[in-house]
Amino acid sequence: MPIQQSDVQYTAVATAENGRDGRVRTDDGKLDVVVNPPKEMGGSGAGTNPEQLFAAGYSACFQGALGVVARQEGVDISGSTVTAKVGIGKNDEGFGLIVEISAALPAVDDATARDLLEKAHQVCPYSKATRGNITVTLA
Template structure:
């Protein structure tokens, strides 16, 4: 059963992306590294923003369940676009998580590992693309 369905439409990575409710309306642009002018956001940036926000929210949920305070934590997602050697492309993700000092070491790693099992983006990407979790 679906809790929520997001709907967005685009006609290409150098066009626009618009959500059905109008809350998202962004100009997309081809990255300079791919031959574009670099003006506008790109799908990899949108994916990175979504994954970072989702993982951070899931981490707050897991921290609450574990009775730990992760209120000052932040997540930075790095999404890499890679050639697959067969004319197509793949993605790879590194999630860099800044945790409060009291969550250093094993407690922080346990929180990240548990979050990685809860986050919908992590569950969607597991087994499909590499995702590295880094505690900073």
Template sequence: MNILYTAEALSTGKGRDGHVTTPDGILDLDVVPPKELGGSGAGANPEQLFAAGYAACFHSAIHAVARSKKITVENSTVGGRVNLGSNGEGGFQLAVELEVVLPELPADLAQELVDAAHQVCPYSNATRGNIEVTVRVSDD
């Protein structure tokens, strides 16, 4: 792999009940289990961070694919949802849902861009074959 960029983060405390920082200070926040997992919910959690990262990365991939095809994309959004569940073997697993809105494009063109973005997005490539990822084009 030809490395183009490296991100670093440090977790301190007790992981899901701790603190995360990046060397540049851009991220500096408490990580707290959600109420659904017995925590206070008074901070971010790893699944929220993953959902935000995947949504932003996938959104960028859509724009990159659109530029390569000379298609203008405006007013687009990508919503990310990360589900955490039991794997039935004493461990946990993730599933991801991405909802893409490309309001100014015909449905078939929007789907074509989303399908292409799913092939180039680094998050999609990292998760492919490892966790269930559902990508849906929506009007809303």
């Protein structure tokens, strides 16, 4: 169920100039980056790109969700990391994304880690936003 405007606690604001070959900045100035298409897609690769920015946001959000779930389950995930790989490629509608989320949980057995990942995937706002829209796999 979508949240209502009255439930919003924070709103991020970013403005792009010249799309994938320009600049993106937030209204508070904390993020101000040059964006360029990657070399693999015919660009200069000189700056970052939307897929890297999405991967950064998704991995941070998923790590937060993993922490919430781990606390609820009483599992220590100290030293854990989450990596998001965001791929872009052509599909029937032009272009689409695919995501792989992987986590390293050094102090957790494989079965518990898998359970935590599945539960985090259910509560992570990025996972909720992409569910049914793009393929997301967990590793």
